Amino acid sequence: MRWSKTLIPTLKEVPADAEVISHKLLVRAGYIRQISRGIYDYFPLALKVIRKIETIVRQEMDRAGAQELLLPISSPAELWQESGRWEYYGKELLRFKDRHERDFCLGPTHEELITDLVRRSVRSYRELPINLYQVQTKFRDEVRPRFGLMRGREFIMKDAYSFHTTVEDCRREYDNMYQAYKRIFTRCGLSFRPVEADTGAIGGSLSHEFQVLAESGEDAIVSCDQCEYAANVEKAEVKGKPPAARDISEELPKLEKVATPGKKTVPEVAEFLKLGANKFIKTLVYKTDSGDLIAALVRGDHEINELKLRTMLGCREVTLADEAAVTAATGVVTGYIGPIGLSLRVVADLSVHGMRGAVTGANEANTHYVDIDQERDFTPSAFADLRLAVAGDPCPRCESGKLQSHRGIEVGQVFYLGTKYSEKMGATYLDAEGREQPIEMGCYGIGISRMVAAAVEQNNDANGIIWPLAIAPFQVLVLPINYKEDKLRDAGEKLYRDLQRAGVEVLLDDRDERAGVKFKDADLVGIPLRVTIGAKGLDKGFFELRSRRDGKTEEVPVGEAVKVITEKIAQAVQG
RNA sequence: CGGGGCGUGGCGCAGCCUGGUAGCGCGCACGCUUGGGGUGCGUGAGGUCGCCGGUUCAAAUCCGGCCGCCCCGACCA
Numbered sequence: 197m198r199w200s201k202t203l204i205p206t207l208k209e210v211p212a213d214a215e216v217i218s219h220k221l222l223v224r225a226g227y228i229r230q231i232s233r234g235i236y237d238y239f240p241l242a243l244k245v246i247r248k249i250e251t252i253v254r255q256e257m258d259r260a261g262a263q264e265l266l267l268p269i270s271s272p273a274e275l276w277q278e279s280g281r282w283e284y285y286g287k288e289l290l291r292f293k294d295r296h297e298r299d300f301c302l303g304p305t306h307e308e309l310i311t312d313l314v315r316r317s318v319r320s321y322r323e324l325p326i327n328l329y330q331v332q333t334k335f336r337d338e339v340r341p342r343f344g345l346m347r348g349r350e351f352i353m354k355d356a357y358s359f360h361t362t363v364e365d366c367r368r369e370y371d372n373m374y375q376a377y378k379r380i381f382t383r384c385g386l387s388f389r390p391v392e393a394d395t396g397a398i399g400g401s402l403s404h405e406f407q408v409l410a411e412s413g414e415d416a417i418v419s420c421d422q423c424e425y426a427a428n429v430e431k432a433e434v435k436g437k438p439p440a441a442r443d444i445s446e447e448l449p450k451l452e453k454v455a456t457p458g459k460k461t462v463p464e465v466a467e468f469l470k471l472g473a474n475k476f477i478k479t480l481v482y483k484t485d486s487g488d489l490i491a492a493l494v495r496g497d498h499e500i501n502e503l504k505l506r507t508m509l510g511c512r513e514v515t516l517a518d519e520a521a522v523t524a525a526t527g528v529v530t531g532y533i534g535p536i537g538l539s540l541r542v543v544a545d546l547s548v549h550g551m552r553g554a555v556t557g558a559n560e561a562n563t564h565y566v567d568i569d570q571e572r573d574f575t576p577s578a579f580a581d582l583r584l585a586v587a588g589d590p591c592p593r594c595e596s597g598k599l600q601s602h603r604g605i606e607v608g609q610v611f612y613l614g615t616k617y618s619e620k621m622g623a624t625y626l627d628a629e630g631r632e633q634p635i636e637m638g639c640y641g642i643g644i645s646r647m648v649a650a651a652v653e654q655n656n657d658a659n660g661i662i663w664p665l666a667i668a669p670f671q672v673l674v675l676p677i678n679y680k681e682d683k684l685r686d687a688g689e690k691l692y693r694d695l696q697r698a699g700v701e702v703l704l705d706d707r708d709e710r711a712g713v714k715f716k717d718a719d720l721v722g723i724p725l726r727v728t729i730g731a732k733g734l735d736k737g738f739f740e741l742r743s744r745r746d747g748k749t750e751e752v753p754v755g756e757a758v759k760v761i762t763e764k765i766a767q768a769v770q771g
Numbered sequence: 772c773g774g775g776g777c778g779u780g781g782c783g784c785a786g787c788c789u790g791g792u793a794g795c796g797c798g799c800a801c802g803c804u805u806g807g808g809g810u811g812c813g814u815g816a817g818g819u820c821g822c823c824g825g826u827u828c829a830a831a832u833c834c835g836g837c838c839g840c841c842c843c844g845a846c847c848a
Contacts, residue, residue: 209783339846712808
């Protein structure tokens with residue numbers, strides 16, 4: 197393509213509403229423009245990148261045995277009512293009515309539609325397994341869209357759903373998809389890590405996320421420095437230690453109350469009593485979705501993982517209770533709550549088990565207990581792994597490993613769903629004995645538009661974007677320095693034609709702009725290879741071939757340019 | 772939803788406190804100039820100052836309401 201005929205509205209100034217680097221660069225380099233919060237236009241270059249990613253995704257999905265189809269973006273409420281998600285999904289589901297006042301929504305994901313499709317078209321075990329996928333726009337009315345393409349409300353996603361007769365076969369497909377995903381992200385040139393994940397609103401019991409490692413990532417993940425274990429912190433298990441053995445002869449100090457006027461938080465009381473936060477038992481009162489208040493205990497230097505708490509309590513939601521509710525239920529102001537003599541149900545993290553010499557609120561204002569011996573002074577209704585994993589924690593899988601923490605951008609997720617949707621929606625098949633059975637399901641998503649942002653987060657410098665070759669909008673930029681000079685223009689036009697003929701994806705900067713402008717735009721836009729055609733070089737019979745990534749420039753004889761470039765591309769695609 | 776910030780030509784901003792002619796840089800158009808990292812000079816076009824209402828002789832500026840956008844939190848495949 198010709199630059200002069202392509203809409204690439206580059207900007208000199210950083211847009212005021214962009215925060216992360218990918219958002220800034222994609223806007224500045226003329227790839228995207230915001231139309232409303234979390235909703236963007238994709239300019240021609242952005243669409244090229246998206247198409248490149250989609251192509252890789254399609255090739256690997258097809259190779260893995262999946263088939264592509266296309267489901268509608270809007271769907272009637274009835275299907276969502278069947279699965280229960282019309283209520284469950286809440287405000288994130290964008291709803292509207294048609295002219296007949298019938299309820300509809302824009303699909304945030306497509307389990308309902310695909311399950312409906314399969315139940316109406318698959319009858320026999322002979323037709324299974326099957327894996328169906330689509331690449332399509334999704335809409336989620338996110339509470340807080342942000343960071344450009346990283347968390348949009350409208351975004352492009354590849355979603356696949358597989359259907360099986362047995363759990364084993366479904367697990368086999370899960371692994372098949374896991375491997376396909378590794379190939380996809382590798383081919384796209386991303387540095388990523390698969391991690392164990394929570395299943396969230398989709399449901400199911402086994403899941404991995406594919407996280408692109410980047411500082412700006414919204415997800416915190418931990419990984420073992422010795423073994424393969426890696427998990428989203430939401431999910432990361434914490435290995436509990438059994439309480440230290442008791443020395444019978446040891447004289448334990450008695451439980452005692454101390455005045456802690458006005459000191460409410462762990463850091464405040466710790467400072468006041470000159471004790472480490474790890475001597476504290478933090479008591480947090482949560483409200484469950486059924487309205488119950490429960491107290492959750494965790495060691496003072498740790499944080500409660502609300503997901504673990506929710507899972508343990510078997511409820512959909514837990515929120516920190518507000519102060520008024522806490523005081524109404526316990527008669528104590530927050531900050532001085534403690535498990536000893538508390539009227540609420542108490543659950544405790546393993547870190548609290550067997551604590552001695554501990555400090556916690558005494559359930560009376562401005563007072564804390566000190567020298568608590570957990571086993572002597574109180575017994576929670578249950579101990580469980582309830583805290584957030586942190587860097588330095590022992591690995592839950594291997595003997596000697598320690599966890600490290602990273603930030604990641606979730607670009608893909610695979611789920612084992614089981615029969616959650618098939619049972620609710622009556623998606624069944626007849627087995628060899630003629631009995632009706634619910635279909636086992638898995639689902640597998642990739643955030644295509646988010647991958648664009650993730651790729652830029654991982655591949656940029658002070659001058660702009662540096663696309664991995666596999667997903668770059670063009671492989672080569674041909675840049676004649678002065679388009680008014682016939683010699684340079686002709687050489688540029690010829691190379692452009694020759695490269696196209698050789699199957700290279702090439703953009704020709706045929707604008708009558710000064711060299712500096714073209715160079716700046718070239719760096720910003722991030723095409724991996726640049727051929728600079730200047731008078732000095734051309735007189736000596738060569739072009740300059742420059743790598744956007746490392747800035748290295750080599751002189752290539754005019755006659756060999758196409759060969760050198762095609763070789764370089766072939767080599768990069770392979771490697 | 773809670774907290775904070777912002778809304779003035781296409782983009783980035785000043786002006787607002789202390790009411791009276793709407794300004795700067797970039798970009799854009801034209802001319803000359805320059806021609807290997809955003810060239811220089813000149814001329815020019817382009818703005819209901821987010822919207823509605825109020826105060827006032829007079830509102831970008833003061834007051835009220837609403838809308839939009841950004842950040843933090845809650846939320847989230």
